[in-house]
Amino acid sequence: MTMAEGSKMTANTYTLVIGDKNLSSWSLRPWLALKQSGIPFTEDCVRLRQPDSKTQILRRSPSGKVPALKIESDVVWDSLAILELLAERHPECALWPQDDEARAVARSISAEMHAGFAALRNEMPMDLLGRLPSPPIDAALQSDIKRVVAIWNDARAQFGSDGPFLFGRFSNADAMYAPVATRFRTYGVDLARYGDDGTGAAYAAALLALPAMAEWTEGAEAEAKFRQE
Numbered sequence: 502m503t504m505a506e507g508s509k510m511t512a513n514t515y516t517l518v519i520g521d522k523n524l525s526s527w528s529l530r531p532w533l534a535l536k537q538s539g540i541p542f543t544e545d546c547v548r549l550r551q552p553d554s555k556t557q558i559l560r561r562s563p564s565g566k567v568p569a570l571k572i573e574s575d576v577v578w579d580s581l582a583i584l585e586l587l588a589e590r591h592p593e594c595a596l597w598p599q600d601d602e603a604r605a606v607a608r609s610i611s612a613e614m615h616a617g618f619a620a621l622r623n624e625m626p627m628d629l630l631g632r633l634p635s636p637p638i639d640a641a642l643q644s645d646i647k648r649v650v651a652i653w654n655d656a657r658a659q660f661g662s663d664g665p666f667l668f669g670r671f672s673n674a675d676a677m678y679a680p681v682a683t684r685f686r687t688y689g690v691d692l693a694r695y696g697d698d699g700t701g702a703a704y705a706a707a708l709l710a711l712p713a714m715a716e717w718t719e720g721a722e723a724e725a726k727f728r729q730e
């Protein structure tokens with residue numbers, strides 16, 4: 502079956518391969534987009550940081566990484582590629598802004614998150630359930646945090662008048678930045694120290710208050726409890 506043929510199928514044929522909900526920021530991104538859009542899918546969870554994790558993931562995805570979206574015999578790997586595919590297959594969900602300028606900015610900041618922010622990723626890894634002391638804020642990490650704050654403040658100011666998210670209503674750009682909001686909470690980052698006028702903090706709170714984020718968190722808690730038993 503080709504991807505073009507697959508596009509004619511109903512959405513409930515989607516299976517999203519994800520890692521641990523406490524740890525896998527990349528898995529959260531397409532999962533959140535699917536949930537927010539109301540697109541039916543099933544989960545296929547692979548526990549990370551285990552001796553056989555790579556082998557288990559390779560059985561599901563050629564990249565050996567999560568997430569991956571399975572559509573019958575087809576597989577799409579990489580979070581941003583999955584988000585783009587969902588936007589193409591489900592235009593009614595408006596996963597990118599309708600306005601040309603807003604859509605261009607949304608894609609740009611999503612690609613920037615996809616490719617950059619190495620210091621933020623390395624120094625503040627996702628630990629959804631954790632509440633941890635902040636690591637030392639060196640120049641690289643400070644630069645990353647300031648850039649995220651600037652992105653959030655600018656997008657909200659220019660395009661966010663119709664709702665609480667970066668472009669008003671929820672979009673793929675919000676899915677890309679949701680794990681960052683969890684990192685800032687985990688490590689107690691005071692965004693005001695990095696140029697936030699309150700807009701970024703309010704945006705992060707709106708993301709974290711989503712029912713879908715509560716569901717993801719409940720899943721992380723259930724995984725942790727299961728592993729303790």
